[in-house]
Every structure is written in C-alpha cells, then in structure tokens.
Amino acid sequence: MTSDDIAEIAQVLTTAGRAAAQPLVEAIAWSPGPPRQTLVVSTSLRADTYCRDHFTCRYCGRRTVLASVLELIARIFPAQIPFESHHYRGGVTHPAFTTLTASVDHIRPVSGGGAATDPGNLVTACWPCNLGKGDLSLEFLGWTLRPIVDSEWAGLTGYYAALWRLAERPNPPLHLGWMRALGIEP
Numbered sequence: 001m002t003s004d005d006i007a008e009i010a011q012v013l014t015t016a017g018r019a020a021a022q023p024l025v026e027a028i029a030w031s032p033g034p035p036r037q038t039l040v041v042s043t044s045l046r047a048d049t050y051c052r053d054h055f056t057c058r059y060c061g062r063r064t065v066l067a068s069v070l071e072l073i074a075r076i077f078p079a080q081i082p083f084e085s086h087h088y089r090g091g092v093t094h095p096a097f098t099t100l101t102a103s104v105d106h107i108r109p110v111s112g113g114g115a116a117t118d119p120g121n122l123v124t125a126c127w128p129c130n131l132g133k134g135d136l137s138l139e140f141l142g143w144t145l146r147p148i149v150d151s152e153w154a155g156l157t158g159y160y161a162a163l164w165r166l167a168e169r170p171n172p173p174l175h176l177g178w179m180r181a182l183g184i185e186p
Contacts, residue, residue, distance in 0.1 A: 002142060028140075045117060046104045047181035053124035055102055055155030058146050059133065062126045064102035066155040068178050072163040075170060098127050102155055107145060109135040161186050 005028055013021040041049075055064045074081040074094065084092040105125035108114030112135070115121045123145065125133070138145060161184050164175050179186050 041104050041117060041122065043177050044181040045119065045122070047178065048119065049104050049122045050102050050124050050155060051182070052119075053148055054151040054153050055124060055157075056146075056149055056151060056153060057126040057129050058123040058148070059105075059125055059129040059143055061146055061149075062100075062129075063151075063153050064124060064126050064155055065096075065100045066157055066160070066178070067097065067101040068175060069156045069160050069163060070096060070101060072160075072167045072170075072175075075167040076163070101127060103127055103130045105130045105133060107138065109137065111135045112137060157182050157184065160184050 005024070009021050009024045009028075012024060050064075050066065055066070056062070057064055070081075071083060071085070074083045081094045081096065082092060083094055083097055103125050104122050106114045106116070107121050107123055110116045133141060133143070160175075160179055160182070164170075164179070164186065169175075176186060178184075
C-alpha cells in the first residue's frame with residue numbers, strides 16, 4: 001500500500017463515486033486481529049538478534065544504538081540528553097531514544113500467525129520502522145526485508161561496560177543482564 005493507492009481511491013471516489021472506488025478499497029482492506037497480548041522477547045534473544053543484524057534496521061538500513069547504552073550516556077548528561085524511562089514520553093525524553101534505539105520486530109506478526117520467539121521471525125528494527133509496521137505484514141506495506149549487512153557496527157556496545165562504570169553502576173540487574181547477553185565483561 002502506498003500514498004498513490006490512497007490518492008487513486010480519493011480520485012475515483014470523488015469523480016466516479018463509491019461503487020467505482022469499492023474494488024480499490026477492497027484491495028487494501030484490513031481487519032484488526034484479536035487484542036494483542038504483550039510479548040516479551042528475552043534479553044538474550046534480543047541481544048542475539050541485534051548482534052546477528054549488526055544493530056542495523058532490516059527495514060530501512062539505519063544503524064541503531066542499544067537503548068541501555070544511550071540511557072547510560074543520558075545519566076551522565078541528564079540536562080542535555082533527558083529521558084523518562086517508562087515509554088520514552090515525548091516532550092520529556094531526548095528524540096534519540098525514539099529515533100535511534102534498536103527494537104526487535106516480528107517479520108510475520110504474531111497476530112498473523114508468526115512465531116513469537118523464532119529467531120528466523122525476528123529482526124532488528126529502528127523504532128520509527130517498528131512503529132510504522134505495527135502488526136502489518138511486509139507484503140501489505142510493500143516493504144522488503146534488507147539482507148544482513150557485513151558491518152563492524154555494534155550499537156555502541158563496545159562502550160557499554162566503561163559507560164556503566166562512569167555512570168556509577170546504576171540498575172545492576174538491567175545492565176548486567178544486557179552485558180551478560182552480549183558477552184561483555186562488566
């Protein structure tokens with residue numbers, strides 16, 4: 001589905017009427033699935049996915065950053081890089097969190113029958129792509145999955161342990177869990 005599809009619907013609807021536009025609307029029709037359950041992909045599976053994909057969005061190709069690393073930088077510079085740790089609330093949290101941090105996305109949405117924890121169904125996505133895709137299929141969106149790039153980019157994880165120490169070792173369960181999953185010595 002593209003903006004051209006919607007433009008064609010608007011043009012046909014306004015010039016030829018509802019009946020003429022009906023087939024065009026049917027071609028992009030969408031029915032919501034059952035209510036979503038909150039899915040939790042383990043830290044180790046997220047780390048494996050990010051590392052496999054070299055922290056690069058498989059939809060748009062953007063290099064992403066591990067959110068926990070960015071949070072440590074924000075703790076060191078709270079006035080310049082503010083963040084609100086629950087849902088990165090707009091107007092409170094620096095935009096880097098909602099534009100640059102990595103997320104895991106299901107290629108085939110779980111609501112569409114995709115496996116929730118199958119590594120083959122998981123990819124690294126930047127937050128804008130993850131939010132834009134939502135529970136839609138790549139086919140519906142007209143998106144293609146980019147191949148894994150051979151890259152040295154690691155989402156700034158090479159700085160993780162040093163930043164954690166500089167930030168005075170906050171939230172050990174979170175950060176030690178991520179470092180363990182990434183194979184980083186604290």
